[in-house]
Amino acid sequence: RKEVEQDPGPFNVPEGATVAFNCTYSNSASQSFFWYRQDCRKEPKLLMSVYSSGNEDGRFTAQLNRASQYISLLIRDSKLSDSATYLCVVNTGTGRRALTFGSGTRLQVQP
């Protein structure tokens, strides 16, 4: 089983739609969780951290469910510029600084 699993998509949604991605992780000792965004042929960039209580940044909401070992990302009022691959990222070891990346979920927002 992969350490971090995501539905690869693609998710094709119209502008203005609300879309949600889920991600599951296998190591219950994981401590830090993030969503990164990667545009085509570009490097990954941090979108937002995911906190236990859930957190929001503008149109983006991230939530963590430790009991079920999944995290989610909700995007409201989708824009064309949201089209990208969204990577679920987990720190899987105590004291270990390296991050484990999911394979990503591709989002295509259509006009």
Next chain:
Amino acid sequence: DAGVIQSPRHEVTEMGQEVTLRCKPISGHDYLFWYRQTMMRGLELLIYFNNNVPIDDSGMPEDRFSAKMPNASFSTLKIQPSEPRDSAVYFCASSLLGAGANVLTFGAGSRLTVL
């Protein structure tokens, strides 16, 4: 700040040749990571350094791969000899302890094609 700088951006080489990829982390960052990305396997951690010391190289695929960090501002990833299955985008990333745990800043990547 110029960000993480990688070179070359693109490299095409023939099987058996030596390949050296270079990375300059963000000044002051104390962690440096090398990742490889392919369509089949996604982003995989190869090795990471803390204060120029290799901490975890368990992701290095085999002895053909080696990485060094001779000082705080420079790291290399070397493949010798290269094989077609090494074709991938190689990303270098850096981070700073305490500046938001595990927030990585990536370079633009080095796209390697081995013929």
